[in-house]
């Protein structure tokens with residue numbers, strides 16, 4: 001197979017023609033559950049790539065052309081606060097869907113700007129590996145914490161931008177992004193995909209989120 005068109009921390013993405021991409025985990029994994037969640041939220045009108053097949057560690061899905069929200073923010077093509085508002089709008093839309101198994105919500109848990117592609121028809125959310133059902137506020141807390149991490153551990157200019165994204169996100173999110181921050185910190189702390197530097201920044205990040213949330217409510 002030819003070189004991937006993109007690579008994340010865990011997966012490589014290959015163009016396979018016909019407006020499709022193949023996403024494959026480098027360390028193995030089972031995509032069945034995330035494919036099921038993607039199909040479910042898509043049926044509910046949430047913007048997610050159509051999944052054509054899912055077997056073992058491979059998933060074929062619709063290709064979405066466009067920059068990620070991270071790329072657009074870094075390139076100065078998307079104002080930071082507006083990006084934060086868009087991110088919150090995606091959460092709000094997702095959490096309004098009826099959850100298949102009960103009274104909680106469908107949650108993504110890594111809904112950060114790197115997992116949003118700004119396609120021609122609007123933002124599309126990718127990377128549903130950690131998705132499931134749970135409290136909407138936990139999803140909000142995880143996104144806020146990830147933005148807070150960039151704000152406290154990133155280089156100055158990027159840190160500044162991340163704080164502005166957070167300031168756009170917090171007031172636009174329906175729910176309370178600060179309520180479940182402790183649980184979000186505990187979940188991130190045991191995430192094997194995080195570096196030690198990132199883990200060391202978690203408490204500072206949570207503190208920043210609390211301060212910014214206090215400013216906006």
Ligand SMILES: Nc1ncnc2c1ncn2[C@@H]1O[C@H](COP(=O)(O)OP(=O)(O)OP(=O)(O)O)[C@@H](O)[C@H]1O
Pocket residue numbers: 006007008009010011012013021023049061062063064065068114115117126127129
């Ligand atoms: N459906 C798609 N269409 C076009 N590009 C895609 C699509 N899905 C993923 N990509 C590209 O591949 C990159 C990595 O995808 P993805 O986030 O799913 O991988 P990952 O390994 O889980 O990433 P990470 O752990 O770094 O967040 C994305 O940033 C995007 O550029």
Ligand SMILES: [Mg+2]
Pocket residue numbers: 008114115126127
């Ligand atoms: Mg990703």
